[in-house]
Amino acid sequence: MLRIISFAGSFMGEKSHTKRASDMLAEHVIRKAAEEGIGVSYECITADQLRIEHCRGCASCFKTGICPLDRTDDMPLLKQKLLEADAVFLCTPVYLWDMSGITKTVIDRLTYWSHRYDLAGKACVTIASTDSSIDPGLEDRLKQYMSFLGLSVADAITVMNYRSPNINREDEAGPVMDAAAERLIAACKDPASFITEIQEQLWIGRVRSIKQSVVLKEIAGIEHWDEIKVCLERGVADCGSFAEYVRKVKRESDGDQL
Numbered sequence: 001m002l003r004i005i006s007f008a009g010s011f012m013g014e015k016s017h018t019k020r021a022s023d024m025l026a027e028h029v030i031r032k033a034a035e036e037g038i039g040v041s042y043e044c045i046t047a048d049q050l051r052i053e054h055c056r057g058c059a060s061c062f063k064t065g066i067c068p069l070d071r072t073d074d075m076p077l078l079k080q081k082l083l084e085a086d087a088v089f090l091c092t093p094v095y096l097w098d099m100s101g102i103t104k105t106v107i108d109r110l111t112y113w114s115h116r117y118d119l120a121g122k123a124c125v126t127i128a129s130t131d132s133s134i135d136p137g138l139e140d141r142l143k144q145y146m147s148f149l150g151l152s153v154a155d156a157i158t159v160m161n162y163r164s165p166n167i168n169r170e171d172e173a174g175p176v177m178d179a180a181a182e183r184l185i186a187a188c189k190d191p192a193s194f195i196t197e198i199q200e201q202l203w204i205g206r207v208r209s210i211k212q213s214v215v216l217k218e219i220a221g222i223e224h225w226d227e228i229k230v231c232l233e234r235g236v237a238d239c240g241s242f243a244e245y246v247r248k249v250k251r252e253s254d255g256d257q258l
């Protein structure tokens with residue numbers, strides 16, 4: 001079973017074009033996976049379904065692993081669904097050539113996971129939903145944010161909705177969706193092969209921080225931040241590369257996944 005969770009950063013609910021694009025991609029994945037005898041579960045959450053506060057910048061998540069806002073808003077619900085999924089769609093309407101505010105807020109609230117690799121081994125596709133114009137850098141930026149979080153990003157796609165003149169969205173988007181679905185399934189099977197050079201560079205920095213913290217604890221008794229404890233428990237620094245760590249995570253979760 002391939003479990004997909006999608007977050008669409010639009011408050012338009014069932015009317016959301018972004019959700020519609022996400023549903024379309026899911027339809028393509030379901031069809032392609034079925035050809036290989038793989039079942040798919042899919043859920044898309046739109047921003048109006050959750051109450052999500054802006055990050056206050058207290059850095060408690062890095063130090064203690066606990067976000068104080070999680071006690072009062074719905075972020076734990078979204079986090080739980082992300083942790084249970086094999087694949088994530090991050091979908092956003094385009095606002096002034098960029099992602100929507102709520103989409104960035106969700107990413108901000110997950111930032112500490114980029115230090116702990118909670119989402120490593122999971123596949124991802126990003127979707128930008130737009131009327132007509134888009135910053136050519138947006139796809140790359142969305143891709144990069146998700147790869148910072150440790151995901152194996154299979155594709156980043158932009159879908160223009162039907163309000164655009166001369167564009168039949170369904171016809172235009174079909175082949176793009178098909179290719180993205182194929183890459184997503186490949187990334188679910190072998191997430192390590194979608195790891196990028198930037199992810200490897202970031203991982204080298206993380207391992208250096210982990211090792212420094214270990215030395216500081218030994219020689220000066222400085223307690224580890226929670227993110228270091230988590231990385232030590234997960235054996236992040238025991239691997240020779242981020243791709244190797246992703247292979248380890250995938251091995252450990254196999255049986256559950258594809």
Ligand SMILES: Cc1cc2nc3c(=O)[nH]c(=O)nc-3n(C[C@H](O)[C@H](O)[C@H](O)COP(=O)(O)O)c2cc1C
Binds near residue numbers: 093
């Ligand atoms: C505040 C705001 C800013 C927008 N900025 C752009 C833009 O810069 N370029 C564009 O093509 N569409 C822009 N749009 C249109 C939306 O990106 C587009 O209609 C999108 O599909 C809406 O998705 P939704 O229905 O899921 O909310 C904007 C819409 C809003 C509400």
